[in-house]
Amino acid sequence: MGTILVIAETFGGKLRKSTLNAITFARTLAGKTGGDFAIGIIGSGIAAVGGELAGYGAKGVYVIDNPGFANYLAAPFAKAIVALADQVGATSVAATSSTFTRDLLPRVAARLGAGMVSEVVAVIGDGAGVKFTRPMWAGNVMATVEVKSAKAVFGVRGTEFEAAAPSGGASPVQTVAIAPDAGANQRYVKFEPVVSSRPDLGEASVVVAGGRGLKDKAGFAILDPLADLLKAAIGGTRAVVDAGIAPNDLQIGQTGKVIAPNLYIGVALSGAIQHLAGMKASKTIVAINKDPEAPIFSVADYGLVADAFKAVPELVEEIRKIKGV
Amino acid sequence: MKILVTAKRVTDPDAKIRVKPDGTGIETAGLEYKLNPFCENAIEAAVSLIEKHTGEVVAVTIGNADVEQNLRAALAMGCDRGIRIDIADEQLDSDLAARILAKVYEAEKPDLFLFGKQAVDGDSNQVTQLVAEYLDLPQACFASSITIENGEAVVLREVDGGLETIAVKLPAVISADLRLNTPRLPTLPNVLKAKRKPLQVLTPAALGVDTALKVATVSYEAPPQRKGGIKVKTVQELVEKLRDEAKAL
Numbered sequence: 094m095g096t097i098l099v100i101a102e103t104f105g106g107k108l109r110k111s112t113l114n115a116i117t118f119a120r121t122l123a124g125k126t127g128g129d130f131a132i133g134i135i136g137s138g139i140a141a142v143g144g145e146l147a148g149y150g151a152k153g154v155y156v157i158d159n160p161g162f163a164n165y166l167a168a169p170f171a172k173a174i175v176a177l178a179d180q181v182g183a184t185s186v187a188a189t190s191s192t193f194t195r196d197l198l199p200r201v202a203a204r205l206g207a208g209m210v211s212e213v214v215a216v217i218g219d220g221a222g223v224k225f226t227r228p229m230w231a232g233n234v235m236a237t238v239e240v241k242s243a244k245a246v247f248g249v250r251g252t253e254f255e256a257a258a259p260s261g262g263a264s265p266v267q268t269v270a271i272a273p274d275a276g277a278n279q280r281y282v283k284f285e286p287v288v289s290s291r292p293d294l295g296e297a298s299v300v301v302a303g304g305r306g307l308k309d310k311a312g313f314a315i316l317d318p319l320a321d322l323l324k325a326a327i328g329g330t331r332a333v334v335d336a337g338i339a340p341n342d343l344q345i346g347q348t349g350k351v352i353a354p355n356l357y358i359g360v361a362l363s364g365a366i367q368h369l370a371g372m373k374a375s376k377t378i379v380a381i382n383k384d385p386e387a388p389i390f391s392v393a394d395y396g397l398v399a400d401a402f403k404a405v406p407e408l409v410e411e412i413r414k415i416k417g418v
Numbered sequence: 419m420k421i422l423v424t425a426k427r428v429t430d431p432d433a434k435i436r437v438k439p440d441g442t443g444i445e446t447a448g449l450e451y452k453l454n455p456f457c458e459n460a461i462e463a464a465v466s467l468i469e470k471h472t473g474e475v476v477a478v479t480i481g482n483a484d485v486e487q488n489l490r491a492a493l494a495m496g497c498d499r500g501i502r503i504d505i506a507d508e509q510l511d512s513d514l515a516a517r518i519l520a521k522v523y524e525a526e527k528p529d530l531f532l533f534g535k536q537a538v539d540g541d542s543n544q545v546t547q548l549v550a551e552y553l554d555l556p557q558a559c560f561a562s563s564i565t566i567e568n569g570e571a572v573v574l575r576e577v578d579g580g581l582e583t584i585a586v587k588l589p590a591v592i593s594a595d596l597r598l599n600t601p602r603l604p605t606l607p608n609v610l611k612a613k614r615k616p617l618q619v620l621t622p623a624a625l626g627v628d629t630a631l632k633v634a635t636v637s638y639e640a641p642p643q644r645k646g647g648i649k650v651k652t653v654q655e656l657v658e659k660l661r662d663e664a665k666a667l
C-alpha cells in the first residue's frame with residue numbers, strides 16, 4: 094500500500110499526544126498492507142518535535158518549519174502537506190481527529206484526488222481488500238467502507254487506537270523546505286485560548302461532566318472540588334456550552350469531543366443521543382441524575398438517583414475518606 | 419450580495435437509527451426527515467446577512483424528489499429560490515456531494531457559499547472543505563460568528579483550546595457551527611409563499627459530474643451495546659463499588 098504519511102499535531106510549539114494514536118493506526122495499516130509510514134510536522138519553531146518522534150519506527154520524520162506556518166490556515170497548510178506527500182511518495186495521509194485535522198484533511202484529500210474516511214475506528218482485513226469501520230448517525234450505526242481511489246486520507250478516532258509506545262531505533266529526521274503560499278484571500282486574525290490548569294479533556298483518565306441540571310456557573314462549580322480530588326478534566330453537554338456556562342471546547346459529543354476515559358462521571362445531564370456519541374466508550378460510567386428515567390442510566394455502570402447539589406459534595410467527602418486526604 | 423446555502427435533508431436527529439438485519443442499510447420505515455440542524459444555522463445566517471446587505475439567497479440540496487419538502491422548508495425560512503440535484507443518498511459519498519456542489523457554485527457564482535459543519539447522518543465533516551479546495555477558495559469552518567465588512571468575512575471559529583478568528587476574502591466558503599445563531603421558525607405566510615418560489619431540478623449528468631465514488635460503503639452494523647449497569651442507593655455504596663469493583667478510584 095506504499096507509504097502512509099502521519100501528520101503530527103502541535104499546540105504552542107509542543108507535540109499533542111493525540112499524534113501517537115494516529116501512529117498506532119499507521120502501524121496497524123502498514124502491517125496489514127505491507128507498507129511503511131512516515132511522519133510530517135508542520136509549523137513554526139517546532140524543530141524539536143521532530144526528535145521527539147524519531148523513536149516510533151517511521152521510515153522518516155519530515156519537518157516543515159517556517160515562520161509562515163506559525164498560524165494555521167487551511168489552504169496553505171493543505172498545499173504544503175500535499176507537496177510533502179508527493180516528496181515522500183506517500184499514497185495515504187492520516188491524522189488523529191481534532192478540530193485542526195477535521196478542518197485540514199478533507200482539503201488535503203481533494204488536492205490529492207483521494208477518498209477520505211473520517212473517524213476511522215477499526216481496520217478490517219488486509220492486503221488490497223483492506224476496509225475501514227467508521228461511525229455514522231451519532232455512532233448508532235457502524236459502516237464498513239472501502240476506498241476506491243488510488244490514494245486515501247484517514248481521520249483517526251483517537252479513542253479507538255491506543256497511544257503508540259516508542260519502538261526503538263532512530264528514524265532520520267529531515268528538514269524540508271516548503272514555503273507557505275497563503276495568497277491574498279485569507280488571513281489569520283487572533284486566537285483566544287481557554288486557559289485551564291486541568292488535564293486536557295481528550296487525554297484525561299478521569300472526566301467529570303456536567304449538564305443543564307446544574308443551572309448556572311455557580312452550580313457548575315460544584316464539580317470543581319470533585320475534579321480537583323480526582324485530577325480530572327471537566328466537560329459538559331451542548332446545553333451548558335450554549336448557555337455560556339462552559340467554554341466551547343469542553344463540549345462532549347457527536348459534534349464536540351469524543352472521549353474514552355477510565356472513569357466518566359456525568360452529573361445532571363440527561364444522556365441525549367448526541368452526548369452519548371462522545372462518551373459511551375468510557376471504561377466506567379457513573380451517572381448522577383434526579384430523574385430515574387434519564388437515558389444516561391441505560392449506559393451507566395453505576396447510577397445514582399439523587400439531587401446533584403447534595404450528592405456531589407457528599408461524593409467528595411466519601412472519596413476524601415477512603416483516600417485519607 | 420448573492421449567497422448559496424445548503425439545505426441538506428437528514429433523518430430526524432433525535433431518532434434512534436437501526437440497522438437492517440441483513441446489514442445493507444438502515445431501517446427507513448417510519449423515519450421522519452428534517453433539515454440538517456447545522457444547515458438551519460447556515461440558512462439563518464444567509465437570510466439575516468441578506469436582510470442586512472441585500473441580495474439573493476439560493477438554497478441547494480442533493481437528493482431524490484422527497485427532499486424537496488425540506489428544500490421548501492429552507493425557502494420558508496427566507497431563501498429566494500431552490501436547486502435540487504437529483505441523486506439518492508445511497509449513491510453519494512462526501513466527495514461526490516462536494517463535486518456536485520462545486521459545479522452548482524460555478525453555475526451560480528455566489529459571493530458566499532454557506533454550509534453546515536456536518537451532516538448528522540453521514541457525520542463526515544468533509545464536504546465544505548472539499549468544495550473549498552476543489553474551487554480553490556478560502557474556507558472558514560465551524561463558524562460561531564460571521565461579519566461581512568470590506569469584501570471579507572471575519573469569522574470566529576470554535577477550535578480545540580479556544581476561539582480563533584480568521585478573515586477570508588469573498589468569494590469564500592464557510593461552515594456553520596450550532597452556536598452561530600438560533601434558526602428562525604417559518605411563519606405560516608412564509609410557508610405558503612415558499613410553495614410558489616422557483617425550484618430548479620438538475621442532474622449530475624447535466625452538471626457534467628462523474629458519479630463514481632471514492633469511498634464505497636460495503637455494509638452496516640449496529641455498534642456493540644453497553645451492558646446496563648446497576649443503580650446504587652447511596653453515595654457511600656457508589657464509592658465502595660468504584661473502589662472495589664471497578665477499581666476506578
Ligand SMILES: Cc1cc2nc3c(=O)[nH]c(=O)nc-3n(C[C@@H](O)[C@H](O)[C@H](O)COP(=O)(O)OP(=O)(O)OC[C@H]3O[C@@H](n4cnc5c(N)ncnc54)[C@H](O)[C@@H]3O)c2cc1C
Pocket residue numbers: 424425426427428429443444446454456457478479480481507508509510511512513515532533534535536537538539540541542543544545546635
Ligand atoms: C438512507 C440513507 C442512506 C445513506 N447511505 C449513504 C452511503 O451509502 N454512503 C454515504 O457516504 N452516505 C450515505 N448517506 C448519507 C449521505 O446522505 C451523506 O449525507 C452524504 O454522503 C454527505 O454526507 P457527509 O457525512 O459526508 O457530509 P458532511 O461532510 O458531514 O457534510 C457537511 C456539509 O455539507 C453539506 N452537504 C452534505 N451533503 C449534502 C447534500 N446531500 N445536500 C446538500 N448539502 C450537503 C451540508 O452543508 C453539510 O452540513 C445515507 C443517508 C441516508 C438517509
Ligand SMILES: Cc1cc2nc3c(=O)[nH]c(=O)nc-3n(C[C@H](O)[C@H](O)[C@H](O)COP(=O)(O)OP(=O)(O)OC[C@H]3O[C@@H](n4cnc5c(N)ncnc54)[C@H](O)[C@@H]3O)c2cc1C
Pocket residue numbers: 303304305306307329330331332333344345346347348349350360361362363364365366367368371381382383384387399400401402431455456538
Ligand atoms: C445537531 C445536534 C448536535 C448536538 N451535539 C451535541 C453534542 O455534541 N453534545 C451534547 O452534549 N449535546 C449535543 N446536542 C444536544 C443534545 O440533543 C441535548 O439537548 C443535550 O445533550 C442536553 O444537555 P443536558 O443533558 O445538559 O440537558 P437536559 O437534557 O436538559 O438534561 C438535564 C438533566 O439534568 C437532570 N437534573 C436537573 N436538575 C438536577 C439536579 N438538581 N440533580 C440531578 N439531576 C438534575 C434532569 O433530570 C435532566 O435529566 C446536539 C443536538 C443537536 C440537534
